[in-house]
Amino acid sequence: xxxxxxxxxxxxxxxxxxxxxxxxxxxxxxxTLDGKPDGYxxxxxxxxxxxxxxxxxxxxxxxxxxxxxxxxxxxxxxxxAVAGVRDQIVIATKFGFVPDPATxxxxxxxxxxxxxxxxxxxxxRRLGTDYVDLYQLHVGDLPQAQLDDVFxxxxxxxxxxxxxxxxxxxxxxxxxxxxxxxxxxxxxxCELNVLHDQPDLLDAAAGHGLAAIANxxxxxxxxxGRYVATSKxxxxxxxxxxxxxxxxxxxxxxxxxxxxxxxAVREVLTSGGRTLAQGAxxxxxxxxxxxxxxxxxxxxxxxxxxxxxxxxxxxDPAAMRQIQQLLDELGAV
Numbered sequence: 001x002x003x004x005x006x007x008x009x010x011x012x013x014x015x016x017x018x019x020x021x022x023x024x025x026x027x028x029x030x031x032t033l034d035g036k037p038d039g040y041x042x043x044x045x046x047x048x049x050x051x052x053x054x055x056x057x058x059x060x061x062x063x064x065x066x067x068x069x070x071x072x073x074x075x076x077x078x079x080x081a082v083a084g085v086r087d088q089i090v091i092a093t094k095f096g097f098v099p100d101p102a103t104x105x106x107x108x109x110x111x112x113x114x115x116x117x118x119x120x121x122x123x124x125r126r127l128g129t130d131y132v133d134l135y136q137l138h139v140g141d142l143p144q145a146q147l148d149d150v151f152x153x154x155x156x157x158x159x160x161x162x163x164x165x166x167x168x169x170x171x172x173x174x175x176x177x178x179x180x181x182x183x184x185x186x187x188x189x190c191e192l193n194v195l196h197d198q199p200d201l202l203d204a205a206a207g208h209g210l211a212a213i214a215n216x217x218x219x220x221x222x223x224x225g226r227y228v229a230t231s232k233x234x235x236x237x238x239x240x241x242x243x244x245x246x247x248x249x250x251x252x253x254x255x256x257x258x259x260x261x262x263x264a265v266r267e268v269l270t271s272g273g274r275t276l277a278q279g280a281x282x283x284x285x286x287x288x289x290x291x292x293x294x295x296x297x298x299x300x301x302x303x304x305x306x307x308x309x310x311x312x313x314x315x316d317p318a319a320m321r322q323i324q325q326l327l328d329e330l331g332a333v
Contacts, residue, residue: 006313007061008292010090010211011186013165015133017090019285020310021062022055022303023215023294027077028070030236032105033097037241039070041234043298045077051303052081056089058307064092064189064213064294066138067119068106071099072126079128091127092134092187092213094169095119109139111146113153120162135163136189140170144178151183167213173200180208187211192291193219194269194283194323195261195332196247202288210290217284217293218277222248222258224302225266225276229259264326268319278309283323286314 007016026040027048052063063082065074075093082089095116098108110119124130135157137150154166167187170176176188188205192198192214205212218224220239233240233252240252248258269279277295284293297303315323 006310008211008290010134010165010167010292012184012209013134013186015090015165015186017062017292018060018310019292020060020281020306021064021090021292021294022052022060022306023296024063024065024074024078025069026296026298027051028065028074030104031069031071031073031099033068034243035105036238036243037236038106038238038243040239040296040298041237045080047299048077049081051297051300052078054300055297055303055307056082056085058304059310060303060307061088062090062092062292062294064094064215066094066097066136067123067126068094068097068099068138071101071104071106072122073101075123075126079126083128086129090133091129092136092167093123093127093132094136094138095123096137096139111137111139111142111150113149116150116153117157120157124162131162131164133164134167134186135165136167136169136187138169140168141172141175144175147175147179148182151179151185155184167210169215171198171201173204176201176204176208176210180204180210185210187213187292189213189215191216191247192284192287193217193223194265194280194327195219195223195258197287202291206288206290212288212291214284214291214293218280218295219248219258220246221296222254222262223269223277223280227254229254229256261327261330261332264330265323268322268326269315271319272312274309274312275305277305278312279315281306281309282312282315283320286316286320
C-alpha cells in the first residue's frame with residue numbers, strides 16, 4: 001500500500017492522517033483516576049521516544065494523547081519524540097479531566113472556557129509546540145448547554161490559530177447527532193474494535209462528515225494475542241485495578257467471553273500473513289472508510305507491528321463477512 005495515497009481525512013478540517021496512528025495513553029506511565037491506577041504499568045521514556053520515531057519512519061503521521069495520561073507525562077514524551085519533525089506529523093490531544101502532576105492523579109472535571117484555555121496552554125508547553133492539530137473534549141457526557149460553551153470556546157481557539165480543528169471523545173450517539181449539526185467538529189473518538197462494534201456511532205459520524213477515531217482497537221491488548229485465560233495483570237495496571245468501565249479484563253484477568261469470541265475469529269484475522277494485532281487493525285480500517293485506528297504501544301516492537309499494518313491495509317470484504325458471521329453465531333454484540 002502507498003501510505004501517502006491512503007491518507008484519511010479528519011472530517012472536513014482539511015487535515016489528513018495515516019489510517020493507523022498511535023495512541024499514547026500507555027506511555028504516560030502511572031497515574032490514578034477515582035483513586036485507582038489508570039495507566040499501563042512501568043514505562044521507559046527513552047524506549048517510548050524510540051518507538052514513536054520508529055513508527056514515523058514506517059509511515060505513521062498521527063499521534064493521539066491527552067493531558068490526563070500520566071497527568072501530562074504522555075504529552076511531554078510525545079513532544080520530545082517529535083521535536084524535529086513537528087511539521088510532518090499530526091498531534092491530537094484532549095482536555096476536560098484535571099491532572100495534578102504533584103499527586104499523579106486526575107482530580108476532577110473542568111470544561112469551562114477559562115479552564116479550557118489554561119489546559120491548552122499547558123498542553124502546548126508540554127508538547128513543545130505552538131498549535132495542536134486536533135483538540136478533543138475528553139468528557140463523554142455533558143448537558144447540551146455546556147457542550148455549546150465548550151465548542152464555542154474551541155471555535156475561538158481555532159480562529160486564534162492555537163488549534164487547527166476540534167473533536168470529542170464520546171460514546172453518546174444521541175449527543176453526537178445533536179451537537180454535530182451545530183458545531184464544526186472534525187472527529188468523534190470512540191471505542192471500536194472487532195469485539196466491540198459501534199454501528200450507530202459510526203453511522204452518526206459518517207452522516208455528519210466526521211472522522212471516527214477508533215481507540216482501544218486492540219481491546220486494551222486482548223487482540224495482541226498476548227493474554228490467555230490464566231493471565232493475571234497487576235492491580236497497578238488499569239486492566240487490573242478495578243475500574244467498572246474496563247470491558248475486556250476483570251480484576252486483571254481476560255474476560256472469558258471475549259476470549260471465546262477472539263478464538264472464533266483468530267484464524268480469519270491472521271490470514272494473509274498478518275499478526276493478530278495487524279488483523280484487528282485491518283478490521284477497523286475495513287469497517288468504514290472514515291475510521292482511523294490509534295493502537296497503544298510501550299516499545300518499538302509494538303509500534304513497528306502496528307505501523308506495519310499500514311502496508312497490509314484493510315481486511316477484504318470476504319474476511320469481514322466471515323468475521324461477522326462467526327460473531328453472529330456466538331451471539332456477539
